[in-house]
Structure formats: structure tokens, C-alpha cells
Amino acid sequence: MPVLPGLVDTHVHINEPGRTEWEGFTTATRAAAAGGITTLVDMPLNSVPATTSVEGLRAKIAAARGQCWVDVGFWGGVVPGNTGELEPLLQGGVLGFKCFLSPSGVEEFPHVTEADLWEAMPELARLRAVLLVHAESPALLQPIAGNPFSYRNYLESRPRAAEQDAIALMIWGSRAFGTRIHIVHLSSADAIPLIREARREGLPLTVETCPHYLTFASEDIADGATEFKCAPPIRERENRERLWAALDEGVIDMVATDHSPCPTGMKAGDFGSAWGGIASLQLSLAIMWNHCMGRLSACPTLMSAAPAKLAGLQHRKGSIAPGLDADIVVWNPAGQPAELQHRHKLIPYRPQDFPGAVEATFLRGNKIYDRGHFASTPQGEILIP
Numbered sequence: 001m002p003v004l005p006g007l008v009d010t011h012v013h014i015n016e017p018g019r020t021e022w023e024g025f026t027t028a029t030r031a032a033a034a035g036g037i038t039t040l041v042d043m044p045l046n047s048v049p050a051t052t053s054v055e056g057l058r059a060k061i062a063a064a065r066g067q068c069w070v071d072v073g074f075w076g077g078v079v080p081g082n083t084g085e086l087e088p089l090l091q092g093g094v095l096g097f098k099c100f101l102s103p104s105g106v107e108e109f110p111h112v113t114e115a116d117l118w119e120a121m122p123e124l125a126r127l128r129a130v131l132l133v134h135a136e137s138p139a140l141l142q143p144i145a146g147n148p149f150s151y152r153n154y155l156e157s158r159p160r161a162a163e164q165d166a167i168a169l170m171i172w173g174s175r176a177f178g179t180r181i182h183i184v185h186l187s188s189a190d191a192i193p194l195i196r197e198a199r200r201e202g203l204p205l206t207v208e209t210c211p212h213y214l215t216f217a218s219e220d221i222a223d224g225a226t227e228f229k230c231a232p233p234i235r236e237r238e239n240r241e242r243l244w245a246a247l248d249e250g251v252i253d254m255v256a257t258d259h260s261p262c263p264t265g266m267k268a269g270d271f272g273s274a275w276g277g278i279a280s281l282q283l284s285l286a287i288m289w290n291h292c293m294g295r296l297s298a299c300p301t302l303m304s305a306a307p308a309k310l311a312g313l314q315h316r317k318g319s320i321a322p323g324l325d326a327d328i329v330v331w332n333p334a335g336q337p338a339e340l341q342h343r344h345k346l347i348p349y350r351p352q353d354f355p356g357a358v359e360a361t362f363l364r365g366n367k368i369y370d371r372g373h374f375a376s377t378p379q380g381e382i383l384i385p
């Protein structure tokens with residue numbers, strides 16, 4: 001059976017405290033352990049308070065303590081007016097920062113304007129902190145025109161140009177201020193030439209995409225199938241193939257889940273009203289393993305080494321090597337998918353389409369998961385640098 005370094009997922013929304021009924025530390029980190037993820041980094045929004053102040057970070061740490069089955073780190077948030085909080089947040093233990101260029105979906109985490117960015121980015125450069133960006137330009141997003149149950153209409157409301165425009169802005173800012181930028185959940189393959197060019201120029205820019213953009217195609221999504229709703233949206237088949245080519249080329253550095261669950265009832269309704277988010281924490285290794293079959297090195301690079309480096313954890317995480325944490329996954333390509341551990345089970349995937357299962361997960365040398373069974377107590381650490 002293949003033995004892999006424990007996966008590092010740098011894009012996970014655990015909504016505790018405040019929206020724990022959406023997802024909590026216990027359910028999310030057990031899903032991670034069952035999926036071969038030994039380290040995850042929690043996003044600064046969808047919990048209340050948001051992690052945009054030291055007080056918010058303290059609330060996160062207090063909520064997480066004693067509930068983590070894998071190691072957990074935290075991103076802080078950049079929102080309008082909190083530039084003064086960035087240094088204290090970094091000193092308090094966040095691994096970097098995240099911002100939205102368009103509305104985030106929750107009111108306590110407002111998006112930043114260019115003026116906010118030009119204030120925060122020099123400070124982040126001074127602190128040598130990375131800025132993760134939800135890159136869609138609000139000026140190019142529109143309300144859904146016509147039937148809100150039509151996937152086509154939803155897709156057209158969030159065009160590729162919105163991503164391209166936002167990424168161009170971030171490249172401009174990175175060049176101007178020297179800030180390290182990471183584009184989260186790239187969906188539009190049209191932005192790839194821009195990204196390739198910026199990297200050739202030597203700008204500090206990394207990019208992730210998600211399993212759902214690499215798996216599904218808009219042509220196959222039925223009207224009303226809001227379990228597929230996420231933002232930016234899943235695009236056409238031709239776009240998906242170009243994302244794969246960019247992964248092969250190395251222009252896209254990594255794959256993270258953007259695990260963003262909500263109560264099942266919130267996924268009901270039309271593409272305007274349903275919550276945008278896909279929960280795939282436990283399934284990402286199975287999905288990517290099946291896609292990358294025959295390329296043994298792909299999963300560890302895209303899902304361990306590169307995200308560990310993004311989060312500044314490469315001295316402990318991301319590979320099997322002397323001196324690093326012994327975070328190890330034993331993968332059984334012939335295993336039966338295990339029961340899902342995250343809180344709300346509505347997902348667009350059919351697990352039987354992605355055969356294989358985690359046989360065992362080791363965290364710092366201790367076996368924390370063994371074919372459907374967990375260690376008796378949670379052994380995850382909170383990763384405070």
C-alpha cells in the first residue's frame with residue numbers, strides 16, 4: 001500500500017465558535033483524520049467572531065482546544081480598517097492573512113476595496129506575511145439574470161473576467177508593495193497566462209485550485225442542483241482541462257478543498273439563495289488519487305509539500321523526512337470509502353466514484369485513525385509559530 005506524507009489542507013472553514021451548527025472542530029478534524037489530512041489551516045470567516053482581531057483569534061483558540069484530532073493552524077482576516085490588528089494577530093499566532101475582493105457571504109467579514117488593500121499590503125510586506133485572496137472583482141459580478149434555478153444563469157453571473165480582473169489587481173499590488181500573494185480557489189483558466197507572466201517576472205505569487213473545479217463541468221450540472229454551488233463557480237469542461245494543464249505545468253501550485261459546509265437546509269432553494277460552499281475535506285485524497293492515478297508524486301506535492309510551505313510549516317510538515325513530524329498516511333487503493341465524519345453530509349460527490357480509502361493516519365508518529373476507528377482522545381495540536 002502507498003505511504004504518503006500527511007496532507008496539509010490550507011483552506012478549511014470550521015465555523016466554530018458562533019456557527020458551530022454549520023461545522024465544528026470535532027467533526028471537521030475527524031473528517032480530516034479519516035481523509036489523510038494531518039494538518040489543516042482554518043479560514044478567518046464564517047465563525048463568530050471572525051478572526052480579524054486578537055480577540056477573535058483568542059476565541060478560535062479557546063474553541064479549538066481539546067477538540068482537534070489533527071493539527072490546526074489559523075489564518076487571520078484583512079477587512080476594512082483592521083490594519084492595526086495585523087501585527088498583533090501575527091504575534092498571536094496566525095500563519096498569514098485572507099481577504100475578499102467581493103462580498104464574502106457573511107456580514108461580519110466585509111470585503112476590501114483598493115483603498116483598503118493599498119493600506120494593508122505595505123504593512124503585510126513589512127511583516128513578511130502572505131495575503132490569501134478571494135479574487136473576484138465585484139464590478140464584474142451581476143445578480144442572476146432570468147431563471148435563478150438555471151446553472152447556466154448562475155455561471156454567467158460570475159464570469160471568468162471577474163477573476164482575471166481581480167488577479168491582475170493583486171499582481172499589480174504585489175509588484176508595487178512587494179507583498180506575497182496567494183490566490184485561493186482559482187476557477188477561471190483564462191487567468192493562467194497572467195499568472196504565468198507574473199511568476200516569470202519573479203513576483204511572489206502562488207495559486208491553488210480545488211478538487212471540485214478539477215472534477216466537475218458546468219455542462220453536466222443540472223438546473224436546481226445547488227449542491228454544486230460555490231464561488232467562483234464550477235466552469236466549462238474546456239476550462240477544467242486547462243486547469244489540469246496548469247497543474248501539470250506548475251503554474252497552479254497546490255490543491256486545497258475550500259471545505260465550506262452549512263446546514264443542509266441552507267443548500268436548498270435556487271442558485272441565488274443557496275449557500276455557496278462544498279464540503280470535501282474527507283474526500284480530497286480519494287478524488288485526487290483517482291484523478292492522478294499513475295502519477296504517484298502528484299498528490300504529495302500538490303497536497304502536502306506546497307501547502308505546508310504556503311503556511312510556513314515546511315520545517316515540520318509536508319514531507320516524510322528526518323527532523324519533521326512523522327505525519328503519515330497509509331492509502332489503500334482498493335479500500336471502501338469510509339463513513340463521512342463532517343457535520344452535514346450533503347455533497348455533490350458520489351464517494352463510490354472515487355474508490356480507495358485511508359487505511360491508517362499517523363500524527364507525529366501516533367496512530368490517530370485506523371480503518372474507521374479513531375484514537376481514544378484527540379491528539380491534534382494548535383499550531384502557533
Ligand SMILES: [Zn+2]
Binds near residue numbers: 013258
Ligand atoms: Zn473558502
